[in-house]
Amino acid sequence: MLARLMLCSCLLAAPAVAAEPEVLAERARILRKILYENMLPFWYPQSIDKQYGGYRLNHDIRGVYQGDSPKYLVTQARMLWFFSRLYRSGLGDTRHLEAARHGYEFMRDALWDSEYGGFHWAVDVKGKQATMADRHLYGQAFGLYALSEYALASDDIEAKKLAETHFALLEERAHDKQYGGYIEYFRRDWSHAPADSMTFFYTTPATKLMNTHLHLMEAMTSYYRLTRDPLARERLIELIQIQSNAVWRKRHGACTDGYQLDWTPLTGRWYDLVYYGHDIENVRMLIEALDGAELSKGPFRDFMRRMWDYGLEKGYDHEQGGFFNTGRLGQPAGRKNKVFWVQGEAMLSALHMYKLTGKTHYFEYFSDILRWIDVHQVDWENGEWFEEIDVQGRAKGVKAGEWKAAYHHGRAVMECLLILQDLQKEQQSP
Numbered sequence: 001m002l003a004r005l006m007l008c009s010c011l012l013a014a015p016a017v018a019a020e021p022e023v024l025a026e027r028a029r030i031l032r033k034i035l036y037e038n039m040l041p042f043w044y045p046q047s048i049d050k051q052y053g054g055y056r057l058n059h060d061i062r063g064v065y066q067g068d069s070p071k072y073l074v075t076q077a078r079m080l081w082f083f084s085r086l087y088r089s090g091l092g093d094t095r096h097l098e099a100a101r102h103g104y105e106f107m108r109d110a111l112w113d114s115e116y117g118g119f120h121w122a123v124d125v126k127g128k129q130a131t132m133a134d135r136h137l138y139g140q141a142f143g144l145y146a147l148s149e150y151a152l153a154s155d156d157i158e159a160k161k162l163a164e165t166h167f168a169l170l171e172e173r174a175h176d177k178q179y180g181g182y183i184e185y186f187r188r189d190w191s192h193a194p195a196d197s198m199t200f201f202y203t204t205p206a207t208k209l210m211n212t213h214l215h216l217m218e219a220m221t222s223y224y225r226l227t228r229d230p231l232a233r234e235r236l237i238e239l240i241q242i243q244s245n246a247v248w249r250k251r252h253g254a255c256t257d258g259y260q261l262d263w264t265p266l267t268g269r270w271y272d273l274v275y276y277g278h279d280i281e282n283v284r285m286l287i288e289a290l291d292g293a294e295l296s297k298g299p300f301r302d303f304m305r306r307m308w309d310y311g312l313e314k315g316y317d318h319e320q321g322g323f324f325n326t327g328r329l330g331q332p333a334g335r336k337n338k339v340f341w342v343q344g345e346a347m348l349s350a351l352h353m354y355k356l357t358g359k360t361h362y363f364e365y366f367s368d369i370l371r372w373i374d375v376h377q378v379d380w381e382n383g384e385w386f387e388e389i390d391v392q393g394r395a396k397g398v399k400a401g402e403w404k405a406a407y408h409h410g411r412a413v414m415e416c417l418l419i420l421q422d423l424q425k426e427q428q429s430p
Contacts (some may be wrong), residue, residue, distance in 0.1 A: 004122075010369075014342050016296060018277025018359070019363050019423070020043065020382075021424065021427055022185060023367075024420050024423055024427070025176040025423050025424070027366075027367060027370060027416075027420060028180070028417060028420045028421070028424075029103030030242050030370060030372070030374055030419050031413050031416055031420070032417065034373070034374065034378060034413055035074045035091065035410075035414065035417070036074045037378075037411045038297050038378050038383055038385075039383075039385075039406065039409075039410060039413065040297060041383055042063060042383035042384040042399070043079075043082070043404045043406045043410075044083075044096065044098070046065070047079060047400070048099055048102055048369040049106075049126065050348045052077050052106060052125055052126045052127060053076070053102070053106040053109070053110065053127055054071050054102075054103060054106030054107075054110065054127060055071070055076055055079040055103055056400075057062065057071070057072075057075050057076075057079070057401060057402075057404075057405060058400065059384075059398060059399040059400040059401070060201065060398055061386070061387075061395065061396070061398060061399060062382050062399075063379070063382040063384060063399045068125040069124045069125060069126070069401075070123065070125060070131050070132075071091055071106070071110070071111075071122065071123055071125060071127065071405075072121065072122045072402050073111055073119045073120060073121055073122065073139040073143060073322070073401065074139050074142050074144065074398075074402075074405075075136070075401070075402065075403065075405040075407075076103060076107060076111060077107065077119075077139075077142035077145065077146035077405060078105060078142060078146070078235060078405040079103055079405050079407070080100055080103035080146040080149075080150055081142075081145055081146040081150075081411075081430075082374070082405065082407055082410045082411070083096045083097070083099040083100035083103065084100040084149040084152070084153040084154070084408040085149055085410075085411065085414060086198055086414065087100060087151070087153050088149070088152055088153035088256075089236075089414055089418060090286055091418075093314070094301075097153060100150050100153060100154065101150075101154065101156075103146075103150075104147075104150050104154075104156070107119070107147070108158075108159075109127065109144070110123050111123060111127070111143070112162070113130075113133070113188065114362065116188055116189050116190060117165070117169045117190075118135050118140060118164075118166070118169055118173075119140060119143040119166075119270060120132065120188075121134055121135070121136060121139050130188075132200075133187075133188040134185065134187055134188060134199075134200070134208055135185070135186040135187070135188065136184060136185050136199060136200050136201070136212075137170070137182050137183070137185070138184070138201070138209070138212045138215060139212065139215045139219070140166070140170060140174075141212065141215040141219040142215060143166060144152075144166050144170070144220075144223055145215070145218055145219035145223075146165060146221055146224075146260075146412050147159055147163035147218065148163050148206075148223045148226045149222055150250055151163055151226050152222070152225065152226050155254060159206065160226060160227070163226065163227070164221060164227065164229075166357065167223055167227075167229070167232060169190075169229070169335050170182070171235075173186065173190045174200070175235070176261065178261075179284050180238050180241070180242060180263075180396065181208055181213055181216075181238070181239070181242050181246075181263075182208075182212070182213070182216060182247075182258060183200040183205075183208075184205070184208060184209065184212050185197075185200075185203075186205075192207040193405055200213070203258065206261055207259070207260070207266070207320060208258075208260070208262065208263065209258060209259070209276065210243070210256065210257045210258075210259070210282075211257055211275075212231070214245060214278065214281065214282055214285060215234065216239055216270060217239035217240065217285055217286075217289050217314035217322055217416070218288075218289075220232060220235050220239055221236060221285075221288055221289045221292040221293075221303065222292075222344065223290055224236050232319060236292065236293050237293055237295070239289070240286060240295070242263075243282055243285070243286060243289075243316055244286060244300055244303050246259070246263040246301060249265065249304070249329060249428040252310065252329055252330050253273075253306040253307065253309065254274045254279055254307065254310045254311075254329065254330075254428060255274065255278065255307075256273060256274065257271065257275065257278070258270070258271040258330060260331060272328055272329045273315070273316070273326050273327070273328060273329065273331055274326060274327055274328075275312075275326050276314075276316075276324060276325070276326070276327070276342065276346075277322045277323060277324070277325070279307050279311055280307065280308065280323065280345055280346045280349045280350075281313050281343075281345040281346075281349060282307065282344060283304045283307050283349050283352070283353065284299060284345065284348055284349035284352050285310065286303075286304065287352050287356060292367050297356060301356070302332075303356070305357075306355075308349075308350075308353060308362075311323065311346075312333070312365075313330050314327050314333060315327055315332075315333045316365075317336075317338075317372075320370055320372060320376075321368040321369055321372035322342075322343050322369055322372040322373075322376075323339050323343065323346050323369075323370075324336045324337070324379075325337050325338070325339055325342065336391045337388050337389065337390045337396075338376075338377070338386065338388065338389045339388050340386060340408070340409055341407075343369055343372060343373050343377055344385075344408045344409030344411070344412035344413070345408055345412060346365075346372070346375065347366055347370055347412050348411070348412040350362045350363070350365045350413050350417055350430055351363070351366045351416050351420075352419070354366060355422070355423065356420055364405070366416075373385070373409075376389055376393070377389060379399075382399075384400075385399075385409055387404055391415065
């Protein structure tokens with residue numbers, strides 16, 4: 001491990017060396033195989049709920065559907081985003097745009113609250129009744145993200161108008177004009193929840209989460225791309241500042257998740273944790289947000305490098321590849337299970353860093369993580385990815401459910417393919 005880290009230090013100072021064309025082609029081949037032979041056959045068409053609308057997301061570890069279950073905003077929105085992005089990227093076709101339209105209609109008709117505005121956290125399988133009606137900005141962020149991507153993919157004016165209505169509602173009800181960022185938890189009518197109540201994330205209503213604001217930044221990037229609304233750009237820049245400064249524990253070079261309303265870090269057993277996936281994902285999302293806001297990435301490079309350095313030192317498996325789950329702030333990883341979305345986000349972030357810096361060690365880590373995914377995380381027998389691989393190498397979890405859909409790893413595979421295409425074109429240019 002020490003030798004690997006010393007190699008990384010040398011590579012940081014080395015001149016940029018492009019990956020060989022045949023290597024880029026081979027990595028793209030593996031990713032295409034994962035997308036078209038493992039992931040898409042699992043999600044399409046079986047996730048489409050033709051009876052009640054929306055998506056069926058209740059599959060066990062073997063991929064067997066377990067029957068009707070509530071439909072959750074987060075994963076319904078993630079599936080809508082996935083099919084929309086698949087079509088818009090050129091990696092999918094009109095079948096996937098139709099699958100996106102199917103999900104959009106359920107979001108519009110069942111999850112959207114026509115009385116108070118905003119999205120319910122969950123509804124029954126038929127979409128007739130809210131089973132969890134409180135508002136959490138984590139879920140609302142995915143609602144805005146999915147609406148924006150679908151409107152970009154489909155040119156659906158109605159979807160764009162609903163996204164604009166939703167953005168205006170979040171601005172009016174949830175934006176924190178005093179400290180920046182967003183208040184996260186409300187009752188259905190957007191009244192503030194009692195101070196002693198508990199949110200869906202087992203926090204108090206006075207807590208701000210790095211994770212929530214991470215996905216708000218992601219959503220705002222897409223929303224601004226869709227509307228070019230100057231106010232959306234202001235909010236995007238504010239979120240960039242939060243994600244690169246307010247949630248960063250600078251002495252350690254890593255982020256933690258919980259904060260008071262004024263961005264004072266919450267400390268103690270439940271808060272002094274580093275989630276390596278969130279930190280590495282944050283780097284990738286910041287790159288995309290800066291591109292979206294048309295800001296230079298130069299002033300943020302040291303932040304991005306330090307986040308990666310910390311993750312590689314404390315949370316990376318230098319023997320088998322891939323990132324562990326969590327560790328105490330400033331200490332090595334404590335929970336060494338490997339979660340599917342962490343590997344997907346890390347793979348994409350590493351490739352973004354290679355494209356940004358030209359430093360070959362990022363491409364090596366991209367390749368290392370892709371190898372782990374291909375060999376261990378992908379279920380080549382039953383389709384889709386295993387939710388978790390424990391320290392003994394045993395697969396655990398579900399294939400689809402309240403939190404698991406085709407979003408993190410689906411995006412990672414798609415976006416990596418697009419980046420590799422760009423790198424190949426650059427090499428072919430005279």
